[in-house]
Amino acid sequence: MSETQKRTELYELGEFKLIDRLTEPFAPKQQETLKGVGDDAAVISCGKGECLVVTTDLLLEGIHFDLTYTPLKHLGYKAIVVNLSDVSAMNATPKQVTVSIGVSKRFCVEDLDELYSGIKLACDSYNVDLVGGDTSSSMTGMTISVTAIGSAKEDEIVYRSGAKVNDLICVTGNLGGAYMGLQLLEREKRIFLSNKAAKPKLEGYDYILERFLKPEVRRNVIENLRKAGVKPTSMIDVSDGLSSELLHICKNSNVGCRIYMDKIPIDEQTARMAEEFNIDMFTAALNGGEDYELLFTVPLSEYQVVDSMENVRVIGHIVEPHLGAYMIPPSGEDIRITAQGWNALQKE
Amino acid sequence: MSETQKRTELYELGEFKLIDRLTEPFAPKQQETLKGVGDDAAVISCGKGECLVVTTDLLLEGIHFDLTYTPLKHLGYKAIVVNLSDVSAMNATPKQVTVSIGVSKRFCVEDLDELYSGIKLACDSYNVDLVGGDTSSSMTGMTISVTAIGSAKEDEIVYRSGAKVNDLICVTGNLGGAYMGLQLLEREKRIFLSNKAAKPKLEGYDYILERFLKPEVRRNVIENLRKAGVKPTSMIDVSDGLSSELLHICKNSNVGCRIYMDKIPIDEQTARMAEEFNIDMFTAALNGGEDYELLFTVPLSEYQVVDSMENVRVIGHIVEPHLGAYMIPPSGEDIRITAQGWNALQKE
Numbered sequence: 001m002s003e004t005q006k007r008t009e010l011y012e013l014g015e016f017k018l019i020d021r022l023t024e025p026f027a028p029k030q031q032e033t034l035k036g037v038g039d040d041a042a043v044i045s046c047g048k049g050e051c052l053v054v055t056t057d058l059l060l061e062g063i064h065f066d067l068t069y070t071p072l073k074h075l076g077y078k079a080i081v082v083n084l085s086d087v088s089a090m091n092a093t094p095k096q097v098t099v100s101i102g103v104s105k106r107f108c109v110e111d112l113d114e115l116y117s118g119i120k121l122a123c124d125s126y127n128v129d130l131v132g133g134d135t136s137s138s139m140t141g142m143t144i145s146v147t148a149i150g151s152a153k154e155d156e157i158v159y160r161s162g163a164k165v166n167d168l169i170c171v172t173g174n175l176g177g178a179y180m181g182l183q184l185l186e187r188e189k190r191i192f193l194s195n196k197a198a199k200p201k202l203e204g205y206d207y208i209l210e211r212f213l214k215p216e217v218r219r220n221v222i223e224n225l226r227k228a229g230v231k232p233t234s235m236i237d238v239s240d241g242l243s244s245e246l247l248h249i250c251k252n253s254n255v256g257c258r259i260y261m262d263k264i265p266i267d268e269q270t271a272r273m274a275e276e277f278n279i280d281m282f283t284a285a286l287n288g289g290e291d292y293e294l295l296f297t298v299p300l301s302e303y304q305v306v307d308s309m310e311n312v313r314v315i316g317h318i319v320e321p322h323l324g325a326y327m328i329p330p331s332g333e334d335i336r337i338t339a340q341g342w343n344a345l346q347k348e
Numbered sequence: 349m350s351e352t353q354k355r356t357e358l359y360e361l362g363e364f365k366l367i368d369r370l371t372e373p374f375a376p377k378q379q380e381t382l383k384g385v386g387d388d389a390a391v392i393s394c395g396k397g398e399c400l401v402v403t404t405d406l407l408l409e410g411i412h413f414d415l416t417y418t419p420l421k422h423l424g425y426k427a428i429v430v431n432l433s434d435v436s437a438m439n440a441t442p443k444q445v446t447v448s449i450g451v452s453k454r455f456c457v458e459d460l461d462e463l464y465s466g467i468k469l470a471c472d473s474y475n476v477d478l479v480g481g482d483t484s485s486s487m488t489g490m491t492i493s494v495t496a497i498g499s500a501k502e503d504e505i506v507y508r509s510g511a512k513v514n515d516l517i518c519v520t521g522n523l524g525g526a527y528m529g530l531q532l533l534e535r536e537k538r539i540f541l542s543n544k545a546a547k548p549k550l551e552g553y554d555y556i557l558e559r560f561l562k563p564e565v566r567r568n569v570i571e572n573l574r575k576a577g578v579k580p581t582s583m584i585d586v587s588d589g590l591s592s593e594l595l596h597i598c599k600n601s602n603v604g605c606r607i608y609m610d611k612i613p614i615d616e617q618t619a620r621m622a623e624e625f626n627i628d629m630f631t632a633a634l635n636g637g638e639d640y641e642l643l644f645t646v647p648l649s650e651y652q653v654v655d656s657m658e659n660v661r662v663i664g665h666i667v668e669p670h671l672g673a674y675m676i677p678p679s680g681e682d683i684r685i686t687a688q689g690w691n692a693l694q695k696e
Contacts, residue, residue, distance in 0.1 A: 007456045009456055009457070013457055018460070032444075036478065042479035046394030048396055050395055054446060054479065056480060058491065095378050098495065108355045108356055109356035109361055129377055134405050136363075138408050139410040140487070140489075141488075145493035
């Protein structure tokens with residue numbers, strides 16, 4: 001490379017700016033493309049008010065998963081679920097997946113049987129079809145690429161961009177558990193690596209381990225909202241952490257937000273593990289990521305419906321854009337929400 | 349791993365048997381899934397006779413591409429084209445792609461600009477939209493995963509399974525060029541590695557280099573067939589080599605075939621390079637792969653239409669299944685067609 005050629009490292013831009021830079025020249029040309037880059041999934045019109053949504057995720061060994069503590073069956077299950085989560089965040093119903101894998105000679109046929117048993121379990125559990133893929137050797141490690149397809153009527157689709165001032169901000173389940181499960185697994189891995197005779201101490205933390213290793217999609221909330229006749233004004237899945245997702249909704253909807261610290265749902269195991277690690281549990285909830293809960297907004301008029309709905313918590317409301325995005329603690333100063341979520345393009 | 353646990357190496361099964369084993373338990377359950385695993389692309393019904401087709405390809409550095417002699421812009425272009433080729437082989441029109449990339453710290457932002465300039469060129473050239481993807485760091489090398497989506501009416505879709513006895517076998521363009529282009533690049537790489545001052549000798553071989561580095565999809569043949577009112581009875585794209593693709597059609601259609609050696613289209617540069625390498629040019633055409641031509645069958649009654657069509661050559665015909673798959677040389681014994689195409693799960 002000549003000295004005059006500029007070299008900008010990937011971490012200098014970060015994931016979101018890099019995506020913006022790379023995809024900016026690609027304005028959709030096809031009339032069927034209702035939504036391209038920039039939401040949980042792309043939306044493609046099939047005509048007559050019917051749509052398909054399409055989303056894809058690339059999972060790389062050593063970056064997204066560690067096979068030291070991730071059973072292959074769980075990995076297969078999770079690889080499907082994280083994509084169905086994106087489909088669900090568009091308010092669409094997942095229908096099909098494709099799975100491509102690249103595997104080094106370290107892996108044998110029986111390993112792939114394990115991986116695919118998890119993929120099968122997820123497909124059965126969420127009633128989706130495996131319809132294609134690609135299988136290849138790789139130089140090192142394992143690569144998994146999943147694409148998920150869902151269907152919805154065009155007027156059912158929920159984007160990140162529809163939140164309105166005074167809308168209620170809701171989140172499903174609880175947050176921070178997957179992150180604390182990961183911390184626990186990482187600690188036990190370190191102990192094991194320094195003393196191979198050590199047995200991992202995981203008792204009493206089944207829930208947060210499951211949150212990390214075997215996440216689920218809140219399909220029942222999507223269905224309950226539909227039954228109740230409530231269409232969210234905006235929705236996103238919590239893959240990078242609550243902060244990051246809230247800022248996506250604020251940016252795409254051109255609004256601000258207020259969330260209340262004491263409303264953020266945190267499981268007891270998450271809180272206990274956070275204390276053991278001397279991590280603030282709200283930090284885990286806001287920035288941990290991988291919870292695959294749904295974050296959505298509904299009109300204020302739907303308060304009673306969402307407030308009484310199972311696995312849904314109202315955590316705040318949408319405000320005018322100039323008021324910014326803040327978290328309100330029980331006492332003391334408001335805390336500005338900043339995205340410290342998962343950065344897929346780390347320096348180290 | 350305990351000694352009782354069986355370990356079967358991936359190369360013992362090979363790609364096709366492995367795919368069969370892994371995907372066998374996944375019978376489609378959704379009524380919208382018209383075709384799952386087992387063709388160039390999956391077919392999803394959108395209702396009212398409209399369909400989408402979906403295909404995906406995983407490209408791994410060191411396995412599918414070598415950046416020593418593949419410019420990033422060409423790689424981006426080719427990554428899109430190989431997927432549009434699969435969409436086209438279903439007789440569908442490509443409309444959208446998603447592109448996921450994993451890149452190590454070896455790559456900088458400007459490298460990705462180059463890669464995406466090739467992706468953009470292919471999207472513009474084939475009038476498709478980039479609608480999504482995923483961007484991540486990787487531990488080593490570059491990973492590219494592309495999913496392509498196309499549209500077609502349900503009755504326009506062409507599967508691998510529709511070839512009938514007496515149908516004509518046709519192929520577009522010419523074969524073996526991409527393989528000989530690759531051999532040339534590999535030779536010059538070896539020379540360069542043993543003497544860094546050596547300049548690559550590529551003059552006079554532009555065509556086969558372009559065949560390898562910048563393949564195209566024969567959209568004009570698809571369009572000419574449509575204009576002529578000819579719907580192929582079966583179709584597949586030539587990615588693994590003519591032999592392998594012929595056997596796919598024979599197996600899926602439950603037929604045999606006869607192709608005539610002297611009808612196989614081979615470019616003059618391919619023939620010249622094959623001679624230089626002491627490789628039989630028919631071996632390159634039959635087993636080389638990566639030509640991305642279309643192989644299809646039409647009823648015998650369409651002979652005049654296809655025989656006079658630009659970039660189409662009739663190379664043989666379909667026979668009863670018990671007659672097997674053979675190539676007929678100008679003289680001597682018939683040669684049984686066996687698949688020696690690209691094996692993505694090599695032992696070495």
